[in-house]
Amino acid sequence: MKSLDILDWIFIGLYFLVLFGIAIWVIFQKNNDTKDYFLAGKNIGWFVVGASIFASNIGSEHVVGLAGAGASNKIPMLIYEIHAWIVLLLGWVFLPFYARSGVFTMPEFLEKRFSAKSRWFLSVVSLVAYILTKISVTIYAGGVVVAALLGINFWVGALSTVILTGIYTVLGGMRAVVYTETLQTVVLVIGAAALTFIGINHVGGWSEMKTTLGAEYFNMWRPSTDPDFPWPSLVITSTIVGIWYWCTDQYIVQRALTAKNLKEGRRGTIWGALLKLLPVFLFLVPGMIALTLKVKGELEWDSPDQAFPVLMSNLLPSGLRGLVAAGLLAALMSSLASVFNSCSTLFTVDIYKKIRPQTEEKKLVSIGKFATVIVVILGILWIPIMQNISGVLYEYLQKVQAYIAPPITAVFLLGIFFRRINAPGAYATLIVGSVIGAVRIILELVAVHLEIGSLLHSLATMNFLTFGAWFFLVCVLIAVGVSFATTPQTLERLAGLTFSTLSKKDKLENENSYNWKDIALSVLVLIVVASVMIFFNGK
Template identity: 75%
Template sequence: MKTLDTLDWVFIGIYFLVLFGVAVWVILKKQKNTEDYFLAGRNVGWFVVGASIFASNIGSEHVVGLAGAGAGDKFPMLIYELHAWVVLMLGWVFLPFYARSGVFTMPEFLEKRFSAKSRWLLSVFSLLAYVLTKISVTIYAGGVVVSALLGINFWVGALATVILTGLYTVLGGMRAVIYTETLQTIVLIIGAATLTVMGVNAVGGFSSMKETLGPEYFNMWRPATDPDFPWPSLLMTSTIVGIWYWCTDQYIVQRVLTAKNIKEGRRGTIWGGFLKLLPVFLFLIPGVVALVLKQRGELQWDSPDEAFPVLMSNLLPSGLRGLVAAGLLAALMSSLASVFNSCSTLFTVDIYKKLKPDTPEHELVKIGQIATVIVVICGIAWIPIMANISGVLYEYLQSVQSYIAPPITAIFLLGIFLKRINAAGAYTTLVVGLIVAAIRITLELVKSNLSGFLFELADMNFLTFGAYFFLFCVALTIVVSLATAPPPAEKTAGLTFGTLSEQDKKDNKTSYGWVDIAASLVVLAMVITVMVYFNGK
């Protein structure tokens, strides 16, 4: 890899100066209350909401991993980048219920729809999952990327990024997070788009790539008998994970709750849906370009995860390398800022405020800031452990989502669509679901020592397991709910499709126009086009 030169550092310096300016501008606007600190005063427009959704999703491990999938014959993973249609579901299906309920967090919504027990369970579980997976993985991958790009020590790169990001997240709250994310989205798109265009030109166009690798390489639909990516399981489990991540996870939904109203929030999800289609071209294709160049003997790398940084350092001229490096740093920092803020919101609103309901607003803001600092420290403390974890377990963390998502997706979907679903059904599914997920993870870790049924359970393809697990969770929720008393009217009024008042329906109709419908249909058409195009023919 080529090292960065003076002009590259100038570009990186400019990026940090502008980022610092935006952060200071936001921090100087005093945070009056919890709504201001955690949801930016619920006064954000659609463009910033959509950019924030995209920036939260794209971390440095996402960029590097997706390029690695393109370079490592894992093209079916592309389906996770076609979740633009699931982002639309957030705006059209889920957001009106979240906005009407006036909640800050997803566990808070579960309490309104089901019970306080469900809220506690999801709150504690989400916090643990964020610290052990999202924060640790992002920091570890970020440290690797920063040290490789800037030629500095892993620890220096990881610590500097975490501390800098943590600083403006603590001081500026959600407003600092979403406005810096808008800037970071622009930098990341410009940088990665430049690399994609130059990369495709360098290999002689897309047709030349197909000739070198063969059309079958570009097939995202493997047979149902494929051991790694059977298409029915891939389609179903990726959808389940998508609904959990995009429609019920605090990490993403919090961005939409900052919108001025339902109309702006929905438009933010439509804009976010457009942006969500970009990684296919911005990150996956550069990985394929790197593979083509390697096969032609023009590029050298050992692991598919090195494809993106090696291609960037060798293909781009001075200055542009710095721009793309700034884009990768932006991806890392935006993801970290998002998860820091989500953790502090969950702790302050769902745990601290429940234990001490009379705490004044200004004190809750301070608690939120302290919670962010603690999360930052936990993330830093976890780095040595992540640094010693093998690549196998790092990849394994990605499949864990297929075990976490089914119970949560099941109760949110059923809770909104069926008013007969009650607190007992939801809580039982959450508890049993988390136990089953823990058992599967444990069995997978000790698989080599197992035999018989336990080995079969541990060895089952994670996508197939996720699909069956979701069907089990749906059945369990329905059976337990029907076997127990119906939920009281106050737990369903306005929170399910069957209990919307005439005013609710009227308000919903006035919250969108033909432009919103047309834009959503364009996003859907783009998703279908990509799915049809990459069929290996």
């Protein structure tokens, strides 16, 4: 790793100067009620919505982890990065229901569609999942990146970025998050794009890289018998996880809910989908470039997750290296800000306001700020445990998500498309699904102590993608079975919350919220996704 020089520090300093200038400007704006603090006054345009969706997704753990996947023969995992078509599902399928119901949070939507019990359960599960996965993993990866880039102690790097991000998130709320994320998106894309182009040129072009690594290395489609990435399970489970993450998770959906209307929200998701096509080229390919240089003896690292920062520090010229370093810091801070604000929203709207419904708006905003501070502290306390993560970080993330996503995806999908699914069916699916997911995680941790060939050992060692696909089927069967065994919900309660209960007015409002340009851009996204799938076939 080459250390940063004066010009690099100037670029990093300029980035922070502009970032906190935006944050301070936002902090002085009105934040007196929950709509202002948690949804930025519901007055955000499509460009900022889409940039915020993208920046929320691309954290430092994403940059580091995806490059690590590219540097460790895990190319099939790029399927998670061509989920731009699922981002379109958020805008075209799910968002109209969320916007029509006037909700702040995803658990709140479950209460309107099913019951208060479903809302409570999803709220608590989401908060715990955010603290144990999103926050902790982001802080861990961010600490590693900051320590490597700036040559400082891991703890100093991790704590500094967490505290700085926490300050403007607490004071500025959602408006501070979405506007700073727009800047961070621009910085990250420019920096990573520069590294990709310079890297490909340095190794002698794409064909030289393919010759060095072998054509098969570029194949994302492994046989159905492959022990790591069987393609049928990969397609099914990645889609299940994608729908959960992009269409039902507070972390992402909250960005679309900040839009001033449905038209802006949908266009924001289309813009976000177009941006989502970039990570394959901006982060996965640099990992492959780093591996090519390692094979040639021009680069060295100990872990695949070090591929991106090592490549960046050795390949980029002074100044540009500082810009990419600022981009990585931007990725870390945008993800942290997003999850801090989402946790704050979930706690305040779904838990505190439910317990004390008469609380004044100003006090709810104060509670939201306090909740953010608590989440920041819990995230910091979890860092020592996250330091024990081994292997490729990106794969670790997908494993955990494969155990969280199936019950939630099943409930939301069936809830919108199938009006016969009722409150008992949804609640049973969430409860049983969470137990199954937790049991799988525990079994995986103790697999070495289980008798080989036993049922428990088979469950513990089953490929995580195959497990995720069967897990989703079980969740669907539970939801349908329990719903048909119990009393259906009334059509009055379901009005506007499922496709079959939409009124003529609902349908007309939806039709008036898009035009041919929105359709054309959505088709373009689908064409690019299909092209990437065909291109990475190892031939």
